[in-house]
Amino acid sequence: MSTPDRSDRIKGVLSPVVTPFKADLSPDPERFVKQCRWLLSQDVGLAVFGTNSEANSLSTEEKIELLDRVVAGGVDPGRLMPGTGCCALTDSVRLTAHAMKLGAGGVLMLPPFYYKGVSDDGLFRSFAEVIERVGDRRLRLYVYHIPPVSQVPITLGLIERLLRAYPDVVAGVKDSGGDWKNTKAMLDAFAAGGFDVFAGSETFLLANMRGGGAGCISATANVNPAAIARLHDTWKSADADAQQTRLDVIRGIFAKFPMIPALKAAVAHYGGESSWATVRPPLVALTREQRSALTTELDGQGFTMPGLRS
C-alpha cells in the first residue's frame, strides 16, 4: 500500500463564512461571493456552510446554489471546505457529491445530529455510507466534533475506525468541543499519521500548531482573518505568544455576545452594509444597544476590517 500524497491538503486558517440574507431571508449569492473573495485576500480559506454560516438553517438546494455561485464567481474550489453533513443520509450524499463535482479541496462533515445517544457503530456506518455512495477518490473528509451544539460527539475510537477503513479519504477533524485536552488527545493519537487536526477556534491555534496540528477553523476568522492567519504562518516566531494574546482579546469581545449575530453585526458595521446584520430564525439579530456595545469595545482596541468596505 502506497502512502497517499498529502502535499495538496488544505492547511492553515479557515473561516466558516457567514451567509448574507436579503430582506426576504433568502441567501444573497452576490454578497456571499464578495465575502469569500475578501476572506481569500486575507489568507483565509473557506469553510462555507459551517455552524457560524447558519448552514443548518439553509436547505440543501440553497447550499448547492450558493456553492455553484461561489465557483462561478472565480473562487478557487481547492480553497473550499464546505460543511456537507446533514441529518438525512441522502442530503449528505447529494451535497458532498456536488462539492466534489465542483472540485472542493475537502468537506467538513457533521454527524447526523437529530438522534442522540447513537452508537459509534451507527455513526461509522453513516460516514461510511456517504463515502461509499459519493465514491470519489479525491474526497477529503474532515469530521466535525462540536458536541456543545450537535450533541453528538466524534470519539477517538470512531476516528480510528474511519481511518482504518478509509485512510486516503478521512483527512482530519475540526474540534469545536472547547476542551483542549480532547484536541491534544486527537493530536497525540493521529497527527503523526498525517491526520490534520484543526482547532475549533483561534484560542487554541498556537497550542495546536505546537502540538502538530494543521490550523484552525474559527468563527472569528470571519472578522479578524489576517491576524489569525499571521499567527498560523509565524507560529514559530518570537512574538507568537504575544500574537495569541492579542487574538484572544478580540475573540473575547465577540464572545460577550451571541456569536453569529455579533459576527454579522461587525461585517455590517465595518463593511458599511447594514443588510449584513440579518439572520435567519431561530437566531435573532443583535439589538441596537448590543451593536453599539460591540463596536465601541472593538473600536477601543483599534479593530478594523481592512479592505472589506468596497
Add this chain to the structure above:
Amino acid sequence: MSTPDRSDRIKGVLSPVVTPFKADLSPDPERFVKQCRWLLSQDVGLAVFGTNSEANSLSTEEKIELLDRVVAGGVDPGRLMPGTGCCALTDSVRLTAHAMKLGAGGVLMLPPFYYKGVSDDGLFRSFAEVIERVGDRRLRLYVYHIPPVSQVPITLGLIERLLRAYPDVVAGVKDSGGDWKNTKAMLDAFAAGGFDVFAGSETFLLANMRGGGAGCISATANVNPAAIARLHDTWKSADADAQQTRLDVIRGIFAKFPMIPALKAAVAHYGGESSWATVRPPLVALTREQRSALTTELDGQGFTMPGLRS
C-alpha cells in the same frame, strides 16, 4: 371575532408511523402505504414523519414523495398529521405547504433543532414565518415539545405568544418531554381554550384524558394501536385504570430496547416481513439476541398484531 369551528380537529391516538426501507436504504412507499392503512384499520391516526419515523433521516424530497404516495394510495388526508418541522425555514415551509396542498388534517412541527439555547423570540419568529409563508387558513399546527431529543424546548410562554398571534392555526402540542408536570401545566393553561394537548406516549394517556387532553401520539401506537385507541375511546369506563396498566406492561417491554429498532423488529416479526427491520444510519438494527429477547417477552404477554400479516 368568531370562535373557530374545532369539531373537525384531529383527536385520539396517532402513530408516528415507522418508515420502511429497501435494502439500499431508500424508503419503500408500498410498504409504507400498507402500514398506514393497517394503522387506520386499528383506529389510529397517522403522525407520519415523527421522531420514531426516522423522519430526520429523510430528505424533504423523500418525505414529499412518501406523502404523495400515501394520499394516492387512498388514505384520507384528514387523518394525516405529518411532521414538517426542519432545521431550515425553507424546508419547513415547503413541506408544510405540500401537506396543506394534499389536505392534511394538521402538521406536527419541531422547532429548528440545530442551534441550541435559542430564544423564544427566535422560535416565535421561526413558527410565525412558516405560518405566514404557507398562508393557508386551513393550517392546523401542533408544536412538538421533545427536549430529550431536539434539545430545544417549547415553553408555555412561547405557546401563549403563538396562540395570541395565530389563534385559529395553532391547534395543539405533542408533549414528549416525559414530565407529566409539564403536560399538566399545558393542560391547565390552554386546554379550556380549545388547545389540544397530546401526550407523547400512552403512559400518560389516561391522565391526559382526565385532565382535558386530546389523546396521545406514541411510538408504541405502531405496535399496540388497537389497545391504546380503546383506552382513548373508553377512558371513562370502569376498567380504564386496568387498561392503562396493561398498556404500560407492553410499553415497558419495548422500552428495554432502543425504541425505533425495536418497533421495526416487532413489525418485521409479527408481520412476517423481515425487511421491516432495516433502519437508516445513524440508527442500528437490533441484534439477533435482542430481537429474540423482545419477541420472547412479548409472546409471554400474549402480544399479537392482528391483521398485520397479509
